[in-house]
Amino acid sequence: MADRFADSERAGIGWLAKAWPLIWPPIATAIIVGVVWEVITIALEIPSYFVPAPSRIWSAFWGNPGALMFHAGVTLLEAVSGLIIGSFLGAILGTGFAYSRLLSRGLLPFVIAANTIPVVAIAPIIILWFGHGIESKIAVTTFLSFFPLALNMMKGLQSYDRTVMDVFHVAAATPAQRFFKMRLPSALPFVFVGIKINVTFSVIGAIVAEFVQADKGLGFVIMTTYRTLNMPRLWAALVISAVIGLVFFAIVTAVERLTIPWHSSMRAEL
Numbered sequence: 001m002a003d004r005f006a007d008s009e010r011a012g013i014g015w016l017a018k019a020w021p022l023i024w025p026p027i028a029t030a031i032i033v034g035v036v037w038e039v040i041t042i043a044l045e046i047p048s049y050f051v052p053a054p055s056r057i058w059s060a061f062w063g064n065p066g067a068l069m070f071h072a073g074v075t076l077l078e079a080v081s082g083l084i085i086g087s088f089l090g091a092i093l094g095t096g097f098a099y100s101r102l103l104s105r106g107l108l109p110f111v112i113a114a115n116t117i118p119v120v121a122i123a124p125i126i127i128l129w130f131g132h133g134i135e136s137k138i139a140v141t142t143f144l145s146f147f148p149l150a151l152n153m154m155k156g157l158q159s160y161d162r163t164v165m166d167v168f169h170v171a172a173a174t175p176a177q178r179f180f181k182m183r184l185p186s187a188l189p190f191v192f193v194g195i196k197i198n199v200t201f202s203v204i205g206a207i208v209a210e211f212v213q214a215d216k217g218l219g220f221v222i223m224t225t226y227r228t229l230n231m232p233r234l235w236a237a238l239v240i241s242a243v244i245g246l247v248f249f250a251i252v253t254a255v256e257r258l259t260i261p262w263h264s265s266m267r268a269e270l
Helices: 002-043 054-063 065-099 101-115 119-130 134-157 162-170 175-212 218-227 231-259
Strands: none
Touching: 002 054, 054 065, 054 231, 065 101, 065 134, 065 175, 065 218, 065 231, 101 134, 119 134, 119 175, 134 175, 162 175, 175 218, 175 231, 218 231
């Protein structure tokens, strides 16, 4: 038991040693920016309704942290649900585009056109269709998370090595074997790029949908605090939304490193 505990402790220390070069630069940058921000706002006596000092933002959060975390949880649920559904549907459509030139030529222009529609324009329509509940916010997030992965999945499945394909053909590999053992692995770097884009879009979509019609969520907090000029609390909601996006991105990056450690981008120095 003691040996296993010691091994796990050494493994934890080893992981921290590997991750520390990636962790300390953003932490140091955040501390420096926060200190400079605080000093400038105090020295220049900038009103809190214009740009609140970090200390005021921190106080606004700790004044009622439970309420803010509840609203953050609602936004998180909407973002995660839309991310999963949109990415799944996008992966299916992207696979169809990669295997069917007719499908790609017929639908891809409309997919690209739909992707250019601003979310603030499409959100009221989707809310009208799905109602004012959480379903409409998930639908908006799904809409935003759909297209990036569809395009990246298509490009990834089309970017396989032709020489390797010839080897699979000579070996009489089945279509399923060619997909799962050759085309999908080569597409994974593109897939993770699409998911990383979806991570940010999912949070944006959930918050923008809450701008239009909601009684909970970070978007609701931002809109209500803006009307009352409670800027420290508004900035606290913004910081929480940014932290959610960063945590999402870090999780996807960790999964990417575990899934495709063989790819050159995983060995590159950051």
